[in-house]
Amino acid sequence: MHFTPLSDAAVDVEFRALHAKRFDSYAIDPNVGTSAYSLEDSDNTLLFQGQSLQVRVTKAPFNVAFYGNQNLLLSHESGFFQYEGLRGIRFGLGEDEKLIAGGQRVLGMDRRGYRLPLYNKTHWGYTTESNQMYFGLPALLSSKGYGLIFDNAAKGAMDLGASESDVLQFEAIAGRNAYIVVAGLSDNKVDYSKLIQNFTAITGRQPMPPAWAFGNFASRFGYRSEQQVRDVVKKYQTLDIPLDSVVLDLYWFGPEMQGYMGNLDWDRANWPTAETMIQDFKEKGIQTVVITEPFILKSSSNWQSAVDYKALATDMSGKHPRVFDMFFGTAGLVDVFSEQGQNWFWQKYQNIFSDGVAGIWGDLGEPEVHPENTLHATGTANEVHNAYGHQWAKTLWDNHLKDYPEERLFLLMRSGFVGSQRYGMIPWTGDVSRSWGGLKPQVELTLQMGMLGLAYTHSDLGGFGGGDDSFDKEMYIRWLQYGVFQPIYRPHAFDSIPSEPIFHDKQTQDILRQWIKLRYQLFPYNYTLAYKNSTSGLPLMRPVLFAEPDNPDLFDEKNSYLWGDAFFVHPVTDPDVNRVNTRLPLGIWFDYWSKRVFKGQQALDVKVSLETLPLFVKAGSFIPYSQITEPLSLHxxxxxxxxxxxxxxxxxxxxxxxxxxxxxxxxxxxxxxxxxxxxxxxxxxxxxxxxxxxxxxxxxxxxxxxxxxxxxxxxxxxxxxxxxxxxxxxxxxxxxxxxxxxxxxxxxxxxxxxxxxxxxxxxxxxx
Structure with a gap:
């Protein structure tokens, strides 16, 4: 066993046999050094002591336990295990211990009692339950005040007391047999803010996004021509609804959904003067974001180039591209783990950025299709699957930093690993159902991801797919109202029903215009939250548990949340309601609409209209507003x-x-x-x-x-x-x-x- 102190509150523990293959860590920020711990060796105990974390190794019977300020946080049950085709680690669980764990899942805030696959996978049209989604994380935070990362990107599972109620088990088919423990106590009490700060200090902090990322996005699946996008931008301006960016889905490189993925260049028949369009938008303060995918179709213009450059993952011979059928056509997959794959892919991105594009959308990065008998530079598909999106983001970040050292990278992706935030990744919650059922779990999803470092997780506002038979106007309004208080404001959906408010009736436009303008007015407050996230790791959306860490009942709260320190938000997620039952956290709170004052720690029956949702501001809060609602790049x-x-x-x-x-x-x-x-x-x-x-x-x-x-x-x-x-x-x-x-x-x-x-x-x- 190898113990490496990463900070005074975090230790990396790796089990590796002598001369065994070494696996790199994806979770640990490469810029993190080591920390000095003292060592005491007695007859039957080794004690490693940092300022906030102590590691006690009992020699016989062998055991490893972790303490925070002398409080037992976590200990081995039977410790590491390794058999043919399976390896992992077993810990004991406390009787009343609760766990935030697993990243994107729809299971409730306390994930204890579940066995969760560790294999990033699409879940089309999900609603109120999902145990496997686009961005699973082999990590958890405990109500006892510790964080735990299973630092292994291979296919596996995390068993959170499901098979054995008092045992926590991580397992994988291959990869790095290592874990990281992080302590987060203050005055011998659980301090979730400190725990997240310590967690992100070793996994990395999110760089500051560009200011325009906090504005309104025009996005759908998808705009089919340059003229259509120009008309959309003009309509936003005509209707006096602020706009900061347009997002171009896959029709920018081909006229049809199938057959063109991998072109990574403009379809000039429909986008004849794309570069001029991008520049025209920039002069209005509006940025352009384009989608890219790691799949290169055989029918694309780039297929032979990718083959000749050896940029694609191979079959098991290591000599030929692994070719497979998927929805979009017959394809190969860029090997983002190989130097050839990285260099070839970046050449395509250089061309995209040279056109004036301000942001990249990386889609299907689970990867959505990843045959087991695919070989990458660092292992088989199953050995590296969960790190694919992470490595893709790293490739973009490292090269963008080298070629554009002064510019911030906007990077929208839906899959990655622990620590992907340090590469500027902005995740979303995937292809959610366009329904009330799709809206309901969005608070839970963002809270879970934010607590584990991915603080810009957000949803396709209005829902993505389904619901084509009838448009639910109320649901759409409620979702876009909630979006004002989520990290990224991006309505997005199949174009069978427009995702943009400008294409809905006057009442919808009038209601949402005021909410979108509120988003812009709150930019100084929201941008300050971004600063706090970049310097401390604290998420923008926070569980109400932050206000009352000693109240174990609040651990399970998934319907309301804190937006920074000042706002308490309870989205409306049911139809035809004029009152919402909620509970105010500790403190004194102002109703945002009426300015009535309420004592916290009480249940309230809040009256709402179609124009309002339960929204409160904490007494003692300073809220900086902007007096103008122009594009934020001009702020x-x-x-x-x-x-x-x-x-x-x-x-x-x-x-x-x-x-x-x-x-x-x-x-x-x-x-x-x-x-x-x-x-x-x-x-x-x-x-x-x-x-x-x-x-x-x-x-x-x-x-x-x-x-x-x-x-x-x-x-x-x-x-x-x-x-x-x-x-x-x-x-x-x-x-x-x-x-x-x-x-x-x-x-x-x-x-x-x-x-x-x-x-x-x-x-x-x-x-």
């Missing part, structure tokens, strides 16, 4: 609208606003940003709010801008004085009353430390 932050949700029981509060140019790859690493810290303090009728900018700034940061400040839960009749202090200069501020018991005022800001003092004429501000 400059000239005017900011800061909302503070005041309550006298919140004596101190903090918030942040992260800003950069939205496009430079290394803005964080190079300090090319501004991070404004918001701090509030309330005491005996005086509310103080400070704005403290940090960072080196960036080229497009406005030198002067107008801040419009709104304080909720504060009656203007109670305010006797508002003072602004900047660079030791005091200025009196005049405020105006807003509806729902709030005040608003504005001032000029030159990005300097500033302090606001709001004095009440009463002992207490509004209760």
């Amino acid at each position: 400059r932050g000239d005017a900011l609208d800061i909302h503070y949700f005041h309550h006298p029981e919140v004596a101190k509060a903090k918030g942040q606003l992260y800003e950069d140019d939205g496009k430079t790859r290394n803005s964080l690493a190079n300090g090319q940003y501004q991070l404004t810290q918001f701090e509030s303090e309330y005491d005996a009728g005086k509310l103080s709010i400070s704005l403290i900018p940090e960072g080196n700034g960036f080229a497009t940061l406005p030198e002067t801008r107008t801040i419009s400040f709104t304080i909720h839960n504060l009656d203007i009749a109670q305010v006797s004085n508002i003072k602004l202090v900047q660079e030791q200069k005091e200025t009196q501020i005049n405020a105006e009353a807003m509806g729902n018991n709030a005040i608003t005022f504005s001032f000029s800001w030159q990005n300097q430390t500033s302090k606001l003092e709001i004095i009440s004429s009463h002992k207490e501000l509004q209760q």
